Amino acid sequence: GKFLTLEELRELVQPSMATLLVVLKWLQGHGVERCRSVTTRDFLECHMPARVAEELLPGAEFQRYVKGQQSVVRSPRPYSVPEELEGHLDFVGGLHRFPAERRVLSRAWGDTGQPGGGGGGGGGRVGFHLGVTPSVLRQRYNMTGGDVGMVPNNSQACAQFLEQYFHQADLAEFMQLFGKSFPHLSQVERVVGHQGRGKAGLEASLDVEYIMSTGANISTWVFSNAGRHESQEPFLAWLLLLSNMSSLPWVHSVSYGDDEDSLSLSYLQRVNAEFMKAAARGLTILFASGDAGAGCRRVAGGNHTFRPSFPASRWVEVAVEGLLGTGG
Template sequence: IQTLSGRTSILFSAMRSATLAGALALCLSTTCAVDLLRVRMEPSVKTFSSPNWEQGAQVSADEEVQLQFFLKHGADKISAFEQELLQLASTKSARYGEWLTAEAVTARLAPPKRHLDIVLGFLKLHGAEDKCEINVHRDVISCTMPGTTAEVLIGTPLYHYSHAKYKAVSIIRVAAPYSLPAPVAGVVSLVAELIRFPALRTSKLVSEDAPTASAESSDAWSQCGTLYESFTNIAVLQERYGFPTISSSATGNGIALAEFQGQYYDDDDLEAFSSQCSLDSTVTVDSVVGGNTPTRCSIGLEPCIESLLDIEYAGAVGQSIPISIYYSSTYSILEWATLVGDDNSTAPVHSVSYGNDEVQQISDEYMYSCNTEFMKLASKGISVLFASGDQGVWGRSGYAPTGEFHPDFPADSPYVTAVGGTDFLVKSQIGEETTWEDGGGGFSNVFAQPSWQADAVATFFSTSTDLPASSYYNATGRGYPDVSALAGTQNAYFISYKGGSFSGVGGTSAASPVVAAIFALVNNERLAAGKSAMGWLNPFIYENPSAFNDVTSGTNNGGYTGGFTAVAGWDAATGYGTPNWDALLEAAMSY
């Protein structure tokens, strides 16, 4: 706790005799409001800089910035909501698939109105309420205001930061702790986005003249041209996973993709990809939230590779299913999640190819707030899939021979489906898969192991004969990934980029949109039959393991020692394995 001056007696007197709301109301009528006792927010944060980000100028007085105030939820409300959500998502429940409306979620989770009034009163006091919006669930207040006003609210200056390598990527952050007046801090979990410096995730671009496939391999390899026979393409995926090509989309179906760090798309690339791979129809984007700047896709070190990989393969697997894009220029998973949560017409399946290590998220408050947003999306029947990471168990923080593994967030949130990576066991031959050594997987240090996963994890520990030392991971944490798909650079994904150039890309950033699109195909069948969308997938996955091709070999050690080795059943290398369309559809349609 810190004070801006010594004049706090009015506040102390008020707080001894009134509620937090009453204390703030009293101060709003006096000069003490500008001198309130302030409370440091996200107090566990120790670092306010990053070697990958270069500090620039302080924000100017008239420069508009956005602050998001996330209100706290009572522990009892969260616990009750989690129990109800499990009933909606478990195939063993009579309520399976009875997803909630936005109004129902609000009724269950919204903080008391007086808490909202405290924050709104604080904003009004500083003239910052004019450009504020309250989200549909009445627990997030998003405001746009001049930089100087924002600095007064949070008690510290704001600065521009640019990425050391990707200069076009810029963010606004604090360089020191931020704080709020005590009554406001009592009802606010955090203010976003102020302290996180993201470690940008990039897919691996491989050589354009990689060796061709072996003579014994399927003709599917040559679908996109003999020059690119070594690359995974839609025909290879279709032969391996068995999903169909559809010609129409069921009403209400869709696939949404989240893009950050200046990852836009160019229609020329989508047309070139579709033509080169002889798709039945051209991959298109049906709606964009946040704008698109296609000219950015012809410049830079890795122009639009992440976004084009997402779009090209979500569109190729889920042909005819509408695709929407959500852009965030601030690289904020939390901002993205609230944006999706406020969109009542959003797609029922979302794929996100971004994430960082838990330790890089800086504060538990941030991860818990994200998790709550994911929970709300899950309750409304929205499937959210995240790539599990591309550095094996060691994560972006790197190999630490005497330390611990670095689990990936948001992939290890219980309310998202984490997609790991595989390679073909025999290069260029469509068939059995093995663990991709760089695929993310492990156990969370933040989120406890959920009940729907307990039996699978217990079996993994009892049957695995090659476990890492227990000091490297938290055996009681949420295990991930849940499922997997081809992701490695051994047979990288064929893509079009830079206006019609072709190359190959590897990573779980490829696996996630593929699995998301396959579940969108499942939704197509369910919706057409009058059933609900699949929604939160994890209980269904753990209750129907036979819907996936089990992967039983390989270790996700990231090229170092350690890592988890795939075994029969669920494992922390590939989850339950890769999609088996016939079995998956049969299971999904039986409920």
């Protein structure tokens, strides 16, 4: 099909001159000058003191809330915008919602195949095995040693969040151990964003090593996205970064997601718009939908309901799921 260049996409989605003038007049009238836009000109990110934000958004009263190591600035009160902005303003984020509490579930499997390990009251030694290696996956998908990237302009990328980073040295060692049966690359071509120091993250290492094992011998980028959105992945910031880059890999893989009901509707709609912009450019984005089928919200009394995973629930990208099966 015929896809749009970034410049053609800008012509399609950029706001009218009237909208730009109204919004800029509103911001500059309150002394807001520290703003940055994206190439498509349909998003502004502005920095200002809380006092100025309260003047911009009448009714808002910003306070700092601290819990443990977390600190956020939010307004407990509703806000309004001037009537002249009606029809020009689409999304205002980061005002009301508090970060969702994240619980880490750790599970170790012992020799008996049951949680807790060992079958001896939880005191047994947990056993581990290599499990699914690249050769297992390639065999499962009927891939031979010749099923690798051969076209120079093939490209792929994966995105990392939540302070997860990979190490090039780990990737090279992984390929030395598990990539002997197929041609492969041992280095990521480009890292976009900040790579933190310290130990490599499990999720980041897994994503990079396995996309370069199944999509072997293909130029690979890694988008390393720092920061959080309400303690969760800053998907919108990552998509805005893509909106500012004219040359990108065609395929993007993301192994992260949030409960859809943990995010505001306006945020979901804005992220959805960015996905549509990416699709218009011909980008294919694969999102993990979880490892346990349809999500479930457990309610007291047993009236459990479905709990969709975002962004896999969106219709503008491809959702991919892995299921953990147990032998009968």
